[in-house]
Amino acid sequence: MKKINIAIDGPAAAGKSTIAKLVAQQFNMIYVDTGAMYRAITLYYIEQESEDFDRLVKEIDLKIVLDNGQRVILNGKDVSERIRENDVTEKVSYVASKESVRTFLVEQQQKLADEKNVVMDGRDIGTTVLPDAELKIYMIASVEERAVRRLKDNELRGIESDLEFLKVDIERRDQYDMNRDISPLVKAEDAISIDTTGLTIEEVTNQITELAKDKMV
Ligand SMILES: Nc1ncnc2c1ncn2[C@@H]1O[C@H](COP(=O)(O)OP(=O)(O)O)[C@@H](O)[C@H]1O
Numbered sequence: 001m002k003k004i005n006i007a008i009d010g011p012a013a014a015g016k017s018t019i020a021k022l023v024a025q026q027f028n029m030i031y032v033d034t035g036a037m038y039r040a041i042t043l044y045y046i047e048q049e050s051e052d053f054d055r056l057v058k059e060i061d062l063k064i065v066l067d068n069g070q071r072v073i074l075n076g077k078d079v080s081e082r083i084r085e086n087d088v089t090e091k092v093s094y095v096a097s098k099e100s101v102r103t104f105l106v107e108q109q110q111k112l113a114d115e116k117n118v119v120m121d122g123r124d125i126g127t128t129v130l131p132d133a134e135l136k137i138y139m140i141a142s143v144e145e146r147a148v149r150r151l152k153d154n155e156l157r158g159i160e161s162d163l164e165f166l167k168v169d170i171e172r173r174d175q176y177d178m179n180r181d182i183s184p185l186v187k188a189e190d191a192i193s194i195d196t197t198g199l200t201i202e203e204v205t206n207q208i209t210e211l212a213k214d215k216m217v
């Protein structure tokens, strides 16, 4: 079978990471959640209380440990759980709009995908990070359904949340991500749209698995 890269983009809580992980497992591919990388830099920004993003990225040693899922190690510390908390979520789109942050991370992401065999999810994977990816998916779902899904995620993680607040936060973040100057969230011309509203995880995974198989022959 031919080695390929798969790019999955879309708005917040559409199901990108969940599906990317399952598709990667199916084909023994590497799964990379790029949102976690932006979250890790945001955590460092919060800790340092500095707007000097050029300096911040120089001080950061970010390691992505690809085991069953993905662990994020920031300057030697495993921050995989910490980066899901509300203070990071609130500021991540702001930090992700900064040019030095994006340049730093896009380079690392491209290196991870150099040898192919990667399923990568984010906002600009099909447009900027892997414009030559063999399969590009643009995953969406209604705001209502995304908020309910994120509420369940947060409950499982022990993060305090409220449905109305989550809806507002998801919409705010989408607007910010779609309207920033550098590689905004937009569907790549050659991406296939999948609306996951009302679909099960298995149904979405199967749809993408079938599309991927066609690209591997
Ligand atoms: N059809 C579906 N597709 C993807 N995720 C779904 C679906 N139905 C429910 N979910 C749940 O929605 C949540 C999506 O979160 P996540 O994968 O982190 O989204 P994203 O990476 O787009 O932010 C997960 O808890 C997942 O279990």
Ligand SMILES: Nc1ccn([C@@H]2O[C@H](COP(=O)(O)OP(=O)(O)O)[C@@H](O)[C@H]2O)c(=O)n1
Binding pocket: 011, 012, 013, 014, 034, 035, 036, 038, 039, 092, 093, 094, 096, 097, 121, 122, 123, 124, 125, 173, 177
């Ligand atoms: N490739 C990417 C991935 C994430 N991001 C930013 O990082 C934020 C968090 O991404 P995420 O995938 O963890 O977000 P959730 O949808 O999982 O909450 C997004 O809202 C974007 O601002 C980005 O700009 N580019």
